[in-house]
Amino acid sequence: YQQLKSHHDDSYDPVIQPPADAQSEDLVLYRTNVYLGLDPLETAFEAEARDLADRYGLDLSEESPADVTLGSLSPDDLDSWTAYSDDLSTQAADAGVSLSDGLYIDGVSELHMAYLDHSGEEHVTTTLEPDREPDTRIELPPADPGTLEQFQHALHFNLACQIRDCYIRMGLEPPEQFQCLGFGTLEAAEQYENVDFYPEYHMPEDGDLFLGEKRGSSFFGSSSPLSKIKSLFS
Template sequence: MMDGLITGENDERVGISVIDNNEFEHVIEMEFDGEIKYWQAEDYPEKESDRTWIEDEHCAQTHKFARYHVYRETDHDPLEGHWNPDRVAATLMALWQLSPDRVVDIFGSFYQQCRSHHEDVTRPLELPRAVDDGQTVIYEQEVYLDADLDTIRGAVDAFGDGVAASSADALTELSTGSLLSDGLDALFDAVQAHAVDAEFDFPTFEIADTSELGVMYYDDRGRSHRHGGGGGPSDEKCDARLELPQVDPGSPEEFRSLLLRHLVCQVRDFYIVMGEDPPPAFRVLGLGKHAPTQGYRTGDLYPDYYDFDADIPGYRA
């Protein structure tokens, strides 16, 4: 497992020593916003072009872990909003407390846009002409909570504690099934039932705003492009970003389950790409963040966490 140590701090930067999963040391100096100004690891080539894909991925894991370690061990916030597992977990808890109809009210454009690929309904966002019929696209929408980071910090731990306290069998209640299965509902219901226990203070969060719907697509050369989006609070980091292809969202109940699973898998992805095992409550198979999913599909370092049929010890669909 990864291991980190804060080695020093001045008015501009934090120093971190990270031992990666190969037991190699990385010495890093990071500015408070997460920009890495110095990196040195004797066991890896200095130039990215000289490293293999796996070597480069281990270095990338280390940089992500270093940012997370600084976030957890200091008062600084070097993480992008939608790459902060606490923010995403808090968004998960906020969405989980909503009814299916309310979820559709808040994410109506996302819901109808996905439906438009499967039903004859008006498309809220017209796709660019460069997008071919049938081409896979990724729809994106940022989410903002009515809570500051101090309140949000520890949301992953809080959710995990809720799962552990609710039932020893809660995790085994996850059923195998399709993307739109309600297999996670048993887990959420168990946590919710325990949340009313006065002895367990389960945090609550509310969704305050969302950005406009956007779409990400690739051109013939494999370059990514974004269209639409924006419109959220410009001076704030978002707390999560939905990133899903044009799946059939089904009924409002199925759409709610789809988004819940998606956010659980996003938290999973954050830990995996920084070289860590996610907490047990987030060891779920399915579609999470788009960039890690591409890495799972193309590289040899990771199992296919996005695949419901993948046989990965400790993970459930």
Template sequence: MLAVASFIPDQVRQHFGDTRQQLRSHVENSKPVVDEPRDARQADLRRVGQDIYLSSEKDFISSIEELTETDLYQQLEAAATTGASDGTQLNELQDTLAEMDVDFTESAAHFGDSLIEAVGPVGVRWEESQETDKDVTADSSQPLPDREPDARPQMIADFYDFDTIEGFQEDLVHHLRCQVRDCYIEMGIAPPEAFRVLGPGFYENIGWYRHHEFYPDYYNYHAEIDDWQEEHTPEGLLG
């Protein structure tokens, strides 16, 4: 999420432009990146996304852990939780990482690029029945890590605005925040304040929130939430 929030518009287009284009094809007369079969086009709540693989370099991860102890990280974290991107902060970040001897190659000229190892091709998933999902994915010649992705956006066109690349970036960051929220709710504990946000996160969780009275409608942007599971959260984790 922090990586995506730190991107400049050209980087958003490079990594996630296919997701934006596929989503736009669902709501306007534009060409999709991947052609969807008829049963997909007739399905409700088609989810679009690309698998995200974060860097697994141990030295880089150690440097990032050191970075999290700085004031600059707190500023960037605030930017990530609002979907904002600030060029001045990015320049300061690059200077800080250089002082830590983090190798910034031409292909990783920005913080976000250094955090992301690879992004998979755009895919569309839809519900064939209550028990079965189907999916179609664009072709890709890019090699991907032989492991599960670290994040998998599941964006539904009806919930987002794609007029500008900056607006799409904000929506994508917000969607990832909602997925983090869902992870905490699944564990039965309250998410941190920065992730007490409303909107669709994981697709499966939308069904839980809709059909189980135990859960408020966290997926609904307009819901009034008075229960973030604080009652079930150890005191040391609240805040």
């Protein structure tokens, strides 16, 4: 929030500065990677999670998985936790039980950026990251974030658009709560711009579809391009 505000309000100091070879401080995309953790003891699958942990030689009576740090684990312990997590997810899915109540934000990367140099070549600044793939990435241009409350809403909306992008790029219609227009991921936005097949899901216009509302939009539904993809598999 502070970084975005610094582009529009001189009373806010920037958190990071664009590199010297950046073409413009406005031609940047700020990024923060988000890493999720799972505490199965906070889910309806708690009893099964404890039983499974015993089989892997893991003691959940002393500390919950949320209190375990990767740096404190030996290679063997890390392998055990990884196998346990995979097995737990499989068993919960087979039982039709959602583990979403146990999800929490385990960590975020430092703020970094993608930028264009004077030749128009894209670069990404480096930052310290956990040794695993992020679960999602917050990726925003230096637009005015408004108030903190408005910015929080924008983050929620951006994540909804990212979920929409995942469905669309698989040729599937998103669930109704994710049938929204707006910026999700840069990679998807570039495809919407450059591939004629896709409508511009990232560029909403007045009267088109917004979060949770359908107003006769051609972006979703039986007349949308997505329905033509699905018909190939029916």
